[in-house]
Amino acid sequence: MSSLSARLVAVGILLVSVSLYPAPSWAANSPSPGTGFTDRSISVGAEFTINPTTGMPSTNLTTASEDPNQYMADTHCRADGPDTKDPGCDALDCPATTPAGEEGTPVIWKEAPKAITNPGWTDWIPVSGPTCLYDPLPENVLANIAARILNDFRQLPVNPGNLEAQPFPHTLKGGPTNFYATAADQTFDLTILGQAVHLTATPTSYTYTYGDGTTLGPTPAAGYTIPETEWLNNQTRTSHTYTDTGNYQAAVTTSFTGTYSVNNGPPLPINGTLDITTPTKTIHVWKTEKALVADTCQENPNSWGCPGTETR
Template identity: 50%
Template sequence: MGGHTWDAERKEFVPADPHVPSTDPNEYKYELQCHLGGGDFDTPCLARQLDCKDREDGAKGIPVMWLSRPRGVPGAVWAHHSGPTCLYDPKPEDLLPRIAADIQRQFQNLPVNAGRVVAQPSPNTLRGAETNFYAEAVEQQFDITMLGQKVHVVATPVQYTWNYGDGTVFGPQPSMGGQLPQDRWGEKTRTSHAYATTGDFQVILTTSFQGTYSVNAGPPLPIPGQGQFSAPPQGISVWRSLTRNYADDCNTNPQGQGCPGVGALR
């Protein structure tokens, strides 16, 4: 990310002037603290990386690691020199690494719609029977501004976690489930759940989105890690079923137990 040299008076690294020969036997460069190369970042590292607050003069900082290698030695390998430390440099070429260092936090704060929970049957189901749940989630796009630059973000759903409200959690896993025709309700599916007790439960879907971003209409770059977003809870009432024999059918006795309009048993 550009050659630098150590300024003994300022006691900091500064961009090297290619027209001025250096007496330092080493040359230096910096990399973002949690950068793994290309568009990849160490996600656990991002959570604890150095916080570079803006300086009083308004300069914005990025957390970096400094690397060094012997100057003019063919095949010399870059090795860790120092850091992490904050780099304050107002040059335009530093905007991209600064955006890269902050894009994951920006992504998690976007108003991404986690989708909608659909249950079959709903709003009532039976104890011990398989209730089919599936998600309706879609790709979303956002335009934001970072450091005065136009950044286009695309969020794509990739994983789903189901909390069925009775203490059972399934996921994260890649299946969003799918709709069943009514004559197949009660079948076990990848995302279905059978409740062991009756009652009212709140089903919560958490959708994990993978993101990409592009700066000023540039190429799409991967956002490290994933953003997790929760959908509004879906209420489901679980009832119990009883099998009884009756002398009359509902045509003969419309008020008989189990006939339409007659209270069910919970």
């Protein structure tokens, strides 16, 4: 008894995108009230919140105005500073990192409410540290790094991941094709202006280009893989339905935001994003036709619907 079979063929395409968030602003701090010394602290207008459990700062990539605190790297642990009894001053040595280099400067990260326009010495509360800064003018080094960190960030070999599609490489006209991106967090250890900088790149948003003139994004949705049984009837947030047959070039642009820490200091947001687009993938979109046939392609390679044969 002969078997009956119906055959489908499909083709599709895919694209992705990326975007990033703002970073910190830096300003010189005014003299500490009551010390009688020129202040060597570094004020950081960054987007921080303090974890109440660990006491460590973390970045809040929304808007700087939402953070009620201002921050500084207190350099008063120096031997010639006005407050060598500051907690932590004796807890860290900063030996030279090169044979002819200078010793570093121990600093402690502190915070004070932004509501205080000119915080007094008792208004600054230790947050983390001590850590070391290596520069003849440690009060300038963080501002100098902040001025160049976005450019350094954009030179890093960040992997954009891949754009994936289901089904692939063939998909069906009028049916959903599921697209998703595979970008991941990446870390880098750099030396900038003699300081050890740890940088983290985080995929934050995606822009999908489907190749038929339509796009999706920027969106925080990276998409996800779905079981094969759901390919033709599951519409995901990043799915796309092609309305015409053809071959389409799809891609995704991923927007990475970044944070960096200097010599084990708190994470600071980078003011800008790194956008990377994946190589395109060709999606072959086909329409479906159904017919009753008397045998399979293995039994008769020239049967209707088999590869290389003409459709009627």
